[in-house]
Amino acid sequence: MKIELQHEPVEKLSLPALAVYSFEEDPSSSGTARRLPSKVQKLLEDLKACGELTGKAYECTLVHQPVGMAVQKLLVVGAGKKEKFKPFHLGRLAGAAVRFLRARAVHEMAWIVGEKDGTKGIQTVTEGAVLADYDADRYRTEQRADRRVDLFALVCDKTPGSEAWAAAIAQGQAIAEATNFTRDLVNEPANQMTPTLLARHAREMAERTGLGYQELGTEEIRALKMGALWAVAQGSDEPPRLMVLRYTPEEAPEAPVIGLVGKGITFDSGGISIKPSQDMHEMKTDMAGGATMLGVMQAIAQLKPRVRVIAVVPSTENMVSGKAYRPGDVITSMSGKTIEVLNTDAEGRLALADGLAYAKQLGCTVLIDAATLTGAVMVALGNITTGVFGSDQEWVNRVISSGIETGERMWQLPVDDDYRELYKSSIADLANTGGRYGGAITAAMFVGDFAGDTPWVHMDIAGTRWSNEEKPYLAKGPTGVPVRTLVHLLMDFAK
Ligand code: BES
Ligand code: MN
Ligand code: ZN
Numbered sequence: 001m002k003i004e005l006q007h008e009p010v011e012k013l014s015l016p017a018l019a020v021y022s023f024e025e026d027p028s029s030s031g032t033a034r035r036l037p038s039k040v041q042k043l044l045e046d047l048k049a050c051g052e053l054t055g056k057a058y059e060c061t062l063v064h065q066p067v068g069m070a071v072q073k074l075l076v077v078g079a080g081k082k083e084k085f086k087p088f089h090l091g092r093l094a095g096a097a098v099r100f101l102r103a104r105a106v107h108e109m110a111w112i113v114g115e116k117d118g119t120k121g122i123q124t125v126t127e128g129a130v131l132a133d134y135d136a137d138r139y140r141t142e143q144r145a146d147r148r149v150d151l152f153a154l155v156c157d158k159t160p161g162s163e164a165w166a167a168a169i170a171q172g173q174a175i176a177e178a179t180n181f182t183r184d185l186v187n188e189p190a191n192q193m194t195p196t197l198l199a200r201h202a203r204e205m206a207e208r209t210g211l212g213y214q215e216l217g218t219e220e221i222r223a224l225k226m227g228a229l230w231a232v233a234q235g236s237d238e239p240p241r242l243m244v245l246r247y248t249p250e251e252a253p254e255a256p257v258i259g260l261v262g263k264g265i266t267f268d269s270g271g272i273s274i275k276p277s278q279d280m281h282e283m284k285t286d287m288a289g290g291a292t293m294l295g296v297m298q299a300i301a302q303l304k305p306r307v308r309v310i311a312v313v314p315s316t317e318n319m320v321s322g323k324a325y326r327p328g329d330v331i332t333s334m335s336g337k338t339i340e341v342l343n344t345d346a347e348g349r350l351a352l353a354d355g356l357a358y359a360k361q362l363g364c365t366v367l368i369d370a371a372t373l374t375g376a377v378m379v380a381l382g383n384i385t386t387g388v389f390g391s392d393q394e395w396v397n398r399v400i401s402s403g404i405e406t407g408e409r410m411w412q413l414p415v416d417d418d419y420r421e422l423y424k425s426s427i428a429d430l431a432n433t434g435g436r437y438g439g440a441i442t443a444a445m446f447v448g449d450f451a452g453d454t455p456w457v458h459m460d461i462a463g464t465r466w467s468n469e470e471k472p473y474l475a476k477g478p479t480g481v482p483v484r485t486l487v488h489l490l491m492d493f494a495k
Contacts, residue, residue, distance in 0.1 A: 005169070018109065019094075020036060055080070058472035060078075111155065125154065126173055129176075133148055136478060174303055175299050178296070184478075203243075211246060213245055232347040234324065235271060242355070247297060251306050258307060259312060259367045262369065263372060264314055271345060293311040324344065327342060328340070369459070373443045374440045376443070380413065388458070402486070410459070413441055430446060
């Protein structure tokens with residue numbers, strides 16, 4: 001999608017379509033509908049009178065050949081009630097316009113920049129437009145390539161040449177494209193996304209963007225005594241990989257070094273504690289945390305914030321075989337802590353345990369992990385909100401406020417020593433499960449135990465990695481959550 005600024009008066013725009021938005025209180029002339037010629041606003045008044053235009057959230061009303069304008073189609077998107085409107089909604093409105101028009105074979109469209117939008121607004125709109133112009137349909141032989149928006153023109157009356165605005169567009173585009181890269185990785189079926197193939201994607205991305213790249217295979221993983229990651233990997237015929245990507249800008253201070261650790265289970269059958277077959281196919285997405293960190297690295301390689309970042313993605317399948325680890329096995333993690341395996345389906349925390357220990361060894365001074373860790377977080381928060389946990393409230397707050405900015409919902413759940421009883425083992429340092437109640441918390445705390453004293457934040461994205469329904473502004477399928485939250489966080493932090 002090409003995104004450009006245009007400075008023509010609204011009446012003279014000669015693109016196939018223009019999209020504006022308006023609120024419920026005044027659907028014919030609020031929002032950017034305010035900028036339409038009065039004759040067109042009169043027409044919208046009539047549509048309102050007969051109930052075709054209400055301003056309800058994401059309502060799309062299409063007007064053909066609007067009088068006194070050069071565009072062929074005018075789309076009015078409802079923005080809902082004004083008092084409920086938040087900055088991130090602007091991106092969703094632009095997204096809804098993109099998805100509505102592309103479904104009607106419109107390839108070039110304009111969007112009016114509001115008077116108060118500024119660079120933040122422009123970036124939000126850009127992100128929303130690029131995220132909306134995505135479908136997870138790579139494997140359909142009948143391609144829908146005709147259903148894409150090629151040109152998205154941002155129309156503003158300010159004078160041309162504003163560098164800050166061009167930068168806002170470039171930034172929004174880089175972030176949304178990185179999010180779409182993550183979505184592509186998450187969407188791949190497990191036969192096309194083994195640990196080896198995931199690592200190949202990571203390496204290619206690193207080479208393309210100039211990031212440092214290293215990868216550990218079976219031998220290195222065993223030599224480094226990553227007994228927890230290896231326990232999961234040993235049951236699979238596919239060899240494990242641990243990817244390390246480094247972003248080291250010269251002008252950045254020595255500290256902090258932010259470690260981004262992502263769970264990269266390319267398929268989670270549950271192992272010997274096998275999952276029911278019902279939704280097992282969804283477990284191809286169990287590498288969403290790892291894919292998130294790869295997307296974040298791609299974005300920051302382009303945006304160049306002044307902060308050092310290292311991504312660590314431990315990746316393996318969790319399979320059933322004669323070589324698979326068993327319930328009851330005791331394993332020794334890289335940190336030296338011993339773990340009694342009570343359930344082989346609690347594999348994510350094992351992979352993360354060694355991932356975090358390795359990130360610390362590489363010199364990370366802050367740890368942020370993302371993982372499709374528990375079904376329990378979906379029981380608590382559904383697939384709307386990511387569960388956030390952490391040992392350092394300042395960093396937790398950074399994640400949460402970044403989530404509020406991007407519209408990726410986050411909610412903090414507690415960590416507390418009183419829960420520690422639940423995952424005690426009678427024969428080892430820890431057990432890998434803590435029972436059904438509070439399952440998201442005990443899983444998070446298990447992971448946190450391997451962060452030790454290093455400030456740590458954990459995001460459980462089991463619910464939010466995927467959307468089962470199509471939204472007006474987003475395709476069904478992989479969401480790319482929480483790529484945008486983390487990139488915004490790193491950009492703001494580096495300022
Ligand atoms: N990958 C799953 C969690 C998951 C479930 C992600 C549904 C996305 C959708 C994880 O490895 C897992 O199996 N967790 C278990 C832990 C339990 C055995 C303690 C769970 O949540 O049931
Ligand atoms: Mn599992
Ligand atoms: Zn899993």
